[in-house]
Amino acid sequence: MKNRQIIVGLGSRSYPIIIGPDLFRSEAIVDEGDLRGRRYIVVTNDVVGPMYFSTVAERLSSPGKSVEKIIIPDGEQFKSQETLTSIYDQLITKRADRSTTIVALGGGVVGDLAGFAAATYQRGIPLIQIPTTLLAQVDSSVGGKTAINHPAGKNMIGAFYQPQAVFISLEMLGSLPDREFKAGLAEVVKYGAIMDEAFFSWLEGNIQSLLARDYEALGYAVQQCCSNKAKIVEADETESGSRALLNFGHTFGHAIEAGLGYGKWLHGEAVAAGMMLAGRLSVLAGDLKQVEWDRLQQLLIEIGLPVDAPKLGRNRYLELMGYDKKVLDGKLRLVLLRKLGEAYVTSDFSKELLVEVLSGVEQ
Amino acid sequence: MKNRQIIVGLGSRSYPIIIGPDLFRSEAIVDEGDLRGRRYIVVTNDVVGPMYFSTVAERLSSPGKSVEKIIIPDGEQFKSQETLTSIYDQLITKRADRSTTIVALGGGVVGDLAGFAAATYQRGIPLIQIPTTLLAQVDSSVGGKTAINHPAGKNMIGAFYQPQAVFISLEMLGSLPDREFKAGLAEVVKYGAIMDEAFFSWLEGNIQSLLARDYEALGYAVQQCCSNKAKIVEADETESGSRALLNFGHTFGHAIEAGLGYGKWLHGEAVAAGMMLAGRLSVLAGDLKQVEWDRLQQLLIEIGLPVDAPKLGRNRYLELMGYDKKVLDGKLRLVLLRKLGEAYVTSDFSKELLVEVLSGVEQ
Incomplete structure (x- = not known):
């Protein structure tokens, strides 16, 4: 099958969703035009990271580009202010700035958390979504909703913040329970x-x-x-x-x-x-x-x-x-x-x- | 002197800045068109609040409308995650929702903090800025920059979030040191x-x-x-x-x-x-x-x-x-x-x- 592409049309904030069977192992499938950044920080969790980080990192990296990672624990209970604070702290330690691109690699929790961190770190830095669950691929990674939970309710704190691109690689669904x-x-x-x-x-x-x-x-x-x-x-x-x-x-x-x-x-x-x-x-x-x-x-x-x-x-x-x-x-x-x-x-x-x-x- | 009005032209997010000598005590100066909300929560500090809250509240309230307040401590050191969290908690306790308007009444710290709370509570609720210092009137209240400080730097966490209106009442400068x-x-x-x-x-x-x-x-x-x-x-x-x-x-x-x-x-x-x-x-x-x-x-x-x-x-x-x-x-x-x-x-x-x-x- 060929890759499919959809454009989310939001004027100057429009972006592509690219869907393919195995996006990160195939050649030239991720268009360079969508990967303008020179520095990527991949936010992922301790379950998804070991499976996909190296493949994604290889695809993102090229001469003059750097790829780093931030690992968060897996689970909805970590979609919290505490985890968000730890992401901020690591971004600061890594001296991330407005030219750094955050890559959210994971399911809805990672996408919402990393997305909200990107929306609010230095008032907003570029974001790429790589959803690894079906739920995230068809719903949470598209459309710019980002959030963390509050003891009083889910998604109580968040922002509408559109990514620069969404990459959906279907083979990632293979490992999904x-x-x-x-x-x-x-x-x-x-x-x-x-x-x-x-x-x-x-x-x-x-x-x-x-x-x-x-x-x-x-x-x-x-x-x-x-x-x-x-x-x-x-x-x-x-x-x-x-x-x-x-x-x-x-x-x-x-x-x-x-x-x-x-x-x-x-x-x-x-x-x-x-x-x-x-x-x-x-x-x-x-x-x-x-x-x-x-x-x-x-x-x-x-x-x-x-x-x-x-x-x-x-x-x-x-x-x-x-x-x-x-x-x-x-x-x-x-x-x-x-x-x-x-x-x-x-x-x-x-x-x-x-x-x-x-x-x-x-x- | 007459009131002056400036429009910040940002398409569907455009808004007026209204400047007058004594905006909240004069009649019909704050246009009802700019005050569509039915519920206002004024965020102010313990220095500005006692001086201006009652006048502002009187102007905002009319039959069917409610005005409440959240008081934060005065000072740049309170432009922090802790104060932000306490604002979130109070918004939740008051059961604020997306139809609640936050009114930032104070200087740059109040405007930045309350603005960031408005930008992120339930992914964004309406915001009105009433700057009470010269710095806030000519700079921080206009243009949508909101933020809190991080131990590693000022304004490290924030968002671009435009208010629905900015009301600048010059008589408030009278009490400024x-x-x-x-x-x-x-x-x-x-x-x-x-x-x-x-x-x-x-x-x-x-x-x-x-x-x-x-x-x-x-x-x-x-x-x-x-x-x-x-x-x-x-x-x-x-x-x-x-x-x-x-x-x-x-x-x-x-x-x-x-x-x-x-x-x-x-x-x-x-x-x-x-x-x-x-x-x-x-x-x-x-x-x-x-x-x-x-x-x-x-x-x-x-x-x-x-x-x-x-x-x-x-x-x-x-x-x-x-x-x-x-x-x-x-x-x-x-x-x-x-x-x-x-x-x-x-x-x-x-x-x-x-x-x-x-x-x-x-x-």
């Missing part, structure tokens, strides 16, 4: 559900190839996701409106993650069950057809994702959702489906119907 | 020196009115500074090129501040002596005429600012300047004057001449 790969597919399904019915149908027909991690199927799916995400980011870079569509299933999902304790369910697993709850509300609201809800459920089941939200109790869900940062002026906003392939954001839903949906998660 | 007021005038002189010869001449003729804090003179001077700064920010928002002109005198100045220990000299005092050193290098380079350097010195002396840099030793200066964050790819970049009213950024200056300039500060 099955559970994590499947969790990433929840976000893939989300793009179909909220904005691309044709892609949703394609997923129904090709889910076995995806599960087998076939490069052709993966390349197509990742491209469709990134292309849909690019459209959304181009229309609403800082999430003042339509970008919130990407949060389909996420308000319920965050409640699940927080309610169970972070880490018990993977983010994608919580989003899968969250999409079913948001979908249920869409059905009760008279928008989504039951048969469409069934198709969504069927696809998630075939992937092997949870479709039943944990029974934390209705009031606990409401409480957890009330603290969600998507609450505007005290009003809860939710993403609902008009039909498969079309979503909308609303704070004008029926509270009674929400309570009815949550009666399914009573203890 | 004389030394601080004069330090602010160093930045005023800077605008004349780097880009506005006519304004420099006006300053020479009106410096006594300014020192007397005459509202007409102040209003004109603040307007000229903000208008010049707006031009620079519009041309180069993120300091990739010409915005660095604003650093005239600052690389030397930061060396002075750091070398003496921060707080010994005020920023503006260090910039004044720093401008004399950069000016001296400009004369030696064959650009600036000696008579122009004399005029710059004369104006600074009339204000009562230091024109002789402290004798920290040549090598100490070089070392301190080498760590400055304006070092690109290891090269020291300086702002020099071609003539009064015209500056340029260069890394291609003579090292020998720099050493000669610094021989004047040998111990």
